[in-house]
Amino acid sequence: MSTLIADTAPPLLLSARGLVKTYGRGAAPAVAGVDLDIGERMFTTLLGPSGCGKTTILRMIAGFETADAGTISLDGVPLKGVPPERRPVNTVFQSYALFPHLTVFENVAFSLRLLSAVTNLEGRVKRALDAVHMADFGERYPHQLSGGQQQRVAVARAIVAEPRLLLLDEPLSALDRRMRAHLQVELKDLQRRLGIAFVYVTHDQEEAFALSDVVVVMNKGRIAQTADPRTIYSRPADSFVADFIGGATLVDGTVSAAGNGRASIATAIGPVDAPAVEGLAAGERAVLVIRPEALSLVPTGTGLPASVVHAVYQGERTMVEAVAQGVALRFADHAPPEVGETIGLSLDRERCFVTRIAA
Amino acid sequence: MTARLPALGRAHLALPVALLVGLGCLAPLAVLVIFSVFEVEDFELVPAFSGRAWAELFTTPSYWVLIGRALFYGAMTALLTGLAGYPVALALARLPAAWKGVAVVVLLTPLYTGEIVRIYAWRIVLGAEGLVNAVLEAVGLIDDPLKVLLFSPLTIGLVLLYNNLPFMVLAIWVSAEMVDRRLIEAARDLGARPISAFARVTFPLTLPGLAAGVFAVFALAAGEMLTPSLLGGTYGATAMAIIDNLFGTAFDWPLASALALALLVALFVAAVGLASLLLQTRGARAVLQRGRT
Numbered sequence: 001m002s003t004l005i006a007d008t009a010p011p012l013l014l015s016a017r018g019l020v021k022t023y024g025r026g027a028a029p030a031v032a033g034v035d036l037d038i039g040e041r042m043f044t045t046l047l048g049p050s051g052c053g054k055t056t057i058l059r060m061i062a063g064f065e066t067a068d069a070g071t072i073s074l075d076g077v078p079l080k081g082v083p084p085e086r087r088p089v090n091t092v093f094q095s096y097a098l099f100p101h102l103t104v105f106e107n108v109a110f111s112l113r114l115l116s117a118v119t120n121l122e123g124r125v126k127r128a129l130d131a132v133h134m135a136d137f138g139e140r141y142p143h144q145l146s147g148g149q150q151q152r153v154a155v156a157r158a159i160v161a162e163p164r165l166l167l168l169d170e171p172l173s174a175l176d177r178r179m180r181a182h183l184q185v186e187l188k189d190l191q192r193r194l195g196i197a198f199v200y201v202t203h204d205q206e207e208a209f210a211l212s213d214v215v216v217v218m219n220k221g222r223i224a225q226t227a228d229p230r231t232i233y234s235r236p237a238d239s240f241v242a243d244f245i246g247g248a249t250l251v252d253g254t255v256s257a258a259g260n261g262r263a264s265i266a267t268a269i270g271p272v273d274a275p276a277v278e279g280l281a282a283g284e285r286a287v288l289v290i291r292p293e294a295l296s297l298v299p300t301g302t303g304l305p306a307s308v309v310h311a312v313y314q315g316e317r318t319m320v321e322a323v324a325q326g327v328a329l330r331f332a333d334h335a336p337p338e339v340g341e342t343i344g345l346s347l348d349r350e351r352c353f354v355t356r357i358a359a
Numbered sequence: 360m361t362a363r364l365p366a367l368g369r370a371h372l373a374l375p376v377a378l379l380v381g382l383g384c385l386a387p388l389a390v391l392v393i394f395s396v397f398e399v400e401d402f403e404l405v406p407a408f409s410g411r412a413w414a415e416l417f418t419t420p421s422y423w424v425l426i427g428r429a430l431f432y433g434a435m436t437a438l439l440t441g442l443a444g445y446p447v448a449l450a451l452a453r454l455p456a457a458w459k460g461v462a463v464v465v466l467l468t469p470l471y472t473g474e475i476v477r478i479y480a481w482r483i484v485l486g487a488e489g490l491v492n493a494v495l496e497a498v499g500l501i502d503d504p505l506k507v508l509l510f511s512p513l514t515i516g517l518v519l520l521y522n523n524l525p526f527m528v529l530a531i532w533v534s535a536e537m538v539d540r541r542l543i544e545a546a547r548d549l550g551a552r553p554i555s556a557f558a559r560v561t562f563p564l565t566l567p568g569l570a571a572g573v574f575a576v577f578a579l580a581a582g583e584m585l586t587p588s589l590l591g592g593t594y595g596a597t598a599m600a601i602i603d604n605l606f607g608t609a610f611d612w613p614l615a616s617a618l619a620l621a622l623l624v625a626l627f628v629a630a631v632g633l634a635s636l637l638l639q640t641r642g643a644r645a646v647l648q649r650g651r652t
């Protein structure tokens with residue numbers, strides 16, 4: 001599955017090897033050995049729970065933190081000892097960090113004014129503001145803008161000097177759902193138009209899937225999986241990834257046979273033969289990942305008997321949770337059964353996946 | 360029938376104190392105004408209108424010199440403490456939290472000692488047989504004691520700087536603490552070297568603190584009486600000391616009142632002018648408006 005990315009991989013822009021960072025003596029490492037490759041023009045997302053080291057990685061790339069071990073190179077040139085102001089990398093901070101004493105125009109012009117010879121400063125600032133639809137707000141001060149508008153200015157400020165790489169640390173997390181969905185589309189669109197590589201940090205997997213060419217799932221300072229969104233979803237590298245992506249039921253079991261990209265696993269709901277990660281061996285403990293779409297209702301008395309414990313109405317469909325052999329299974333249906341009802345479930349094993357138990 | 364107060368919100372909690380301060384400020388002023396147009400007969404204040412005190416004040420240049428000197432001391436001290444205090448305040452803001460408390464206590468220690476004690480300590484340090492001269496002589500740098508150390512304008516400048524530095528540092532420190540470190544990082548990220556991040560971000564955003572410090576130190580130093588008169592020799596005659604003398608020994612209350620009022624007006628106009636100059640800047644305005652979004 002890594003060949004799948006390699007085939008279409010664009011030229012390498014940034015490459016990190018063996019990054020380690022520990023804050024303070026005796027603390028667990030915030031980043032514990034991370035390798036990262038960022039291709040030109042790629043939209044890469046670091047996805048993981050709070051505290052897993054995402055911001056720390058961005059800060060090391062931007063030059064605000066020095067790694068205890070490991071290297072980061074840009075275009076093959078090591079960045080060690082290069083201060084933030086000399087890296088062709090700009091950041092959109094989670095808090096926006098707009099300069100309160102400068103107008104929107106001057107905020108965006110900030111990086112250009114620091115350059116010795118800039119032609120057409122005004123035009124470039126205007127173009128950056130245009131790109132984020134903020135051209136009419138140049139004379140305002142940051143405190144006169146809404147959260148979404150401030151976020152756009154932060155993006156304009158970070159792209160105006162045309163960095164090679166743009167780092168975005170949860171730039172949309174402070175916004176409401178609608179604004180977020182709207183700006184996601186705009187960010188993705190902007191990234192395509194500018195052709196700048198983005199490294200985006202979020203802990204929202206829907207956002208990660210919607211935006212990214214490559215998703216890097218992180219767990220406790222390590223990378224659990226690096227792949228395109230579809231692969232992350234359908235072939236999670238371990239139980240942490242499957243669980244973090246959400247929605248699935250994870251059922252423990254023992255592998256009875258494995259090979260050729262498949263495995264047979266004995267679980268509480270019976271033996272299942274399904275696609276599997278590479279390298280599983282018979283006798284090993286593993287998990288069966290059951291996505292909602294792998295389950296469907298069949299006439300009661302056929303399939304796997306289960307009793308309905310929850311039905312959560314979600315508009316278009318209803319999420320149902322039913323227990324079979326002590327295992328809670330989730331699936332979606334348009335005509336949901338009643339809570340307490342006994343139903344029959346059929347399992348599409350081709351839509352299941354057998355994967356490792358995360359360390 | 361509830362009283363209809365203007366919509367002050369929680370701000371009306373400040374009303375009692377504001378009233379007290381207002382009264383405490385205005386009552387003595389009113390008394391001064393009235394006294395300045397009274398007459399004195401046989402060492403007694405007589406409530407009869409007279410412009411004598413004001414006429415004397417306006418026609419005697421030495422009074423204007425005194426007021427000018429007060430303004431000069433104030434401005435000089437504000438400038439010196441501003442220059443010396445700014446780096447100290449920034450360093451203080453960057454100390455690890457655990458050290459800040461210690462540093463602030465050390466900074467304020469001189470204030471606990473009391474003015475008279477401090478002044479005599481300075482005399483011991485700077486006098487002809489004082490510490491500084493003794494050391495310089497022992498090292499062989501000088502043969503005779505340096506006279507300029509004590510009872511000179513230099514002494515006044517030095518001691519006013521020393522006495523007022525803590526106020527300036529405190530004022531700037533508070534506003535330096537409020538500068539978001541992430542803004543400095545943003546500036547660096549956008550290509551600013553440390554020195555230009557300071558000039559373009561930190562400095563403008565600490566101007567309100569500098570303005571507060573200038574305001575406070577200017578008023579404190581200009582109104583200082585003991586330090587200049589006990590350490591400044593012939594340069595030490597201050598308007599404050601003359602006012603004290605006029606109220607006391609000379610018993611010319613009208614003239615004392617007129618001089619006091621003139622001094623007050625001059626100081627107030629100058630201090631407000633200075634501070635508002637600083638507060639007009641973009642950085643200061645941005646900080647002051649922050650709470651109003």
Ligand SMILES: Nc1ncnc2c1ncn2[C@@H]1O[C@H](COP(=O)(O)OP(=O)(O)OP(=O)(O)O)[C@@H](O)[C@H]1O
Nearest residue numbers: 023024030048049050051052053054055056057203
């Ligand atoms: N300046 C610091 N000093 C000490 N510990 C820190 C510091 N910054 C981060 N950490 C610790 O390092 C770990 C990783 O932090 P980091 O900010 O990289 O996480 P994150 O993945 O960005 O989390 P979030 O999604 O909450 O922003 C956390 O355990 C955090 O407590």
Ligand SMILES: [Mg+2]
Nearest residue numbers: 054055056169
């Ligand atoms: Mg973070």
